[in-house]
Amino acid sequence: MGTKEVEIVVYGAEQLCASCVSQPSSKETHEWLQAAIGRKYPNQPFTVTFVDIFNPSEEEDKQKFSQRVIEEDMFYPVVLVEGVIVGEGNPRLKTIFAEMEKHGFQPA
Structure with missing residues (x-):
């Protein structure tokens, strides 16, 4: 099965956004996604x-998107699958999995 590696990027921050206090942190979401996707698509x-939006990596696309999250006041974490926004604030696995399957991923 020639599935190419899919990049999922979680944009967020160490501190919670003001309206997200009852939700998991961006870091927790990152770890949760890694585990959930690994189980679904072994x-x-x-x-x-x-990506910490207040301290993004050197990659220009990640810096630009981090800026967009801040400027547009998006609810973070914002989750992208291959550059497509699939979740904002409290991402849904179903939506993320649907996007993964567009890239040829097969559920276990």
Whole structure:
């Protein structure tokens, strides 16, 4: 099965956004997604990257999107699968899995 590696990026911050106090932190969401996707799609290549919107990596696309999250006052964490926004604030696994399957992922 020639599935290419899919990149899932979780944009968030160490501190919770003001309206997200009752929700898991961006870091917790990152870890939860990694575990959930790994269980659903074992032995299929993916990476889950956490980007701190207030301290983004050197990659220009990640810096630009971090800026957009701040400027547009998006609810974070914001989750992207291969550049497509699949979740904002409290991401739903169903939506994320549907996007993964568009990239050829097969559930276990």
